[in-house]
Amino acid sequence: MKKFTTFCVFFALFSLQYIIGQTIPSGFDAQENLNVIGDIGTSKANLVARVYDTRYQGVKGTPYLYEDWRLGDIIFTDSLLAKNQLFKLDLYNNELILFKDKKDSFLLDKSKVLMFVLQSNEPNQYFFFKKMNVNEETYKSNFKYLQVLFDKKIKLYALRGKELLKADYIGAYSANRPYDELLDEDFFYIQKPNESILTKLRLNKKNLMKFVDNYKNEMEEYTKKHNLDLKIEAHAIQFLEYFNLLISK
Numbered sequence: 001m002k003k004f005t006t007f008c009v010f011f012a013l014f015s016l017q018y019i020i021g022q023t024i025p026s027g028f029d030a031q032e033n034l035n036v037i038g039d040i041g042t043s044k045a046n047l048v049a050r051v052y053d054t055r056y057q058g059v060k061g062t063p064y065l066y067e068d069w070r071l072g073d074i075i076f077t078d079s080l081l082a083k084n085q086l087f088k089l090d091l092y093n094n095e096l097i098l099f100k101d102k103k104d105s106f107l108l109d110k111s112k113v114l115m116f117v118l119q120s121n122e123p124n125q126y127f128f129f130k131k132m133n134v135n136e137e138t139y140k141s142n143f144k145y146l147q148v149l150f151d152k153k154i155k156l157y158a159l160r161g162k163e164l165l166k167a168d169y170i171g172a173y174s175a176n177r178p179y180d181e182l183l184d185e186d187f188f189y190i191q192k193p194n195e196s197i198l199t200k201l202r203l204n205k206k207n208l209m210k211f212v213d214n215y216k217n218e219m220e221e222y223t224k225k226h227n228l229d230l231k232i233e234a235h236a237i238q239f240l241e242y243f244n245l246l247i248s249k
Contacts, residue, residue: 061182063092063162065118065127069099072118072126077111089118089129092162092182094144110143132157134189134198146189150237152244154211155191157198158233160184193247205230208239215246 069086074096076082086099087108096108096116115130128148135142146157163185189198190211201207205223208230212219222228222242228235 059164059180059182061162063090063182065089065091065160066121070119072116074108074116075114077114087116087118089127089145089160091160092164094159094161096145110145113145116145130157132189132198134159134200136197136199149188149233150240150244152241153193153247154240154244156236156240157189157191159187159189161186203231203233203236208236212243213247215243218246219243 066088069088071084072087074082074085074087088097088099088105089095090097095110096113098106098108100106110131113131115128118127118129120127129145130148131143132146133141134144134146144159146159148155149158150156161184162182165181165183167179187200188203189200190208191198192211199211209216209219219239219242223230223239226238228239230236230239
């Protein structure tokens with residue numbers, strides 16, 4: 001699996017702790033929220049969860065960020081916090097799947113989720129995701145879970161996805177692929193200071209330079225000095241970090 005940029009544990013947990021300290025009750029209320037999710041026998045539970053199926057059997061590759069269950073924290077739109085839950089992120093459908101037991105798991109209703117943190121493969125590092133509207137028209141909504149790559153005055157997000165390539169093995173010009181296959185497919189979004197709309201873009205120097213306004217000369221010099229390849233996520237984050245420093249002076 002592609003190695004994604006992980007979000008620093010300090011920032012991710014700081015963000016959650018700030019929200020928790022300001023607005024989120026824990027303990028009994030948080031557990032009650034999970035009880036509603038897990039209790040599929042009630043009409044209320046049908047609003048937030050449904051039994052997950054086995055739609056990916058026979059497909060090469062994985063639809064998930066990680067194939068195994070990972071620990072993480074989920075913050076819901078009603079300000080409740082679910083801590084230390086086992087779940088997966090389905091990248092193909094952009095859905096969160098909550099573990100119940102060895103036989104059962106549930107899709108969380110996206111309308112109920114605000115953000116979440118998911119454990120990565122690296123020690124003390126986590127993926128931090130927020131539910132964001134990726135539609136560039138203000139009167140329309142298309143909410144997706146986006147990984148937070150940079151979150152200061154200017155913001156950078158990644159939509160981690162999967163592309164399904166159908167089997168193609170018949171004919172002289174076929175791809176010689178005898179199976180359906182899921183491949184990584186990422187998209188990036190940037191949010192300018194004091195703006196609510198996200199702009200979709202490919203990571204490269206030409207595109208990122210469009211968002212640095214009156215600091216293009218400084219950013220050109222910085223990019224050259226540090227030999228940044230702005231097609232690389234870590235380099236794009238370093239680029240935006242310096243730009244944020246300039247506009248914060």
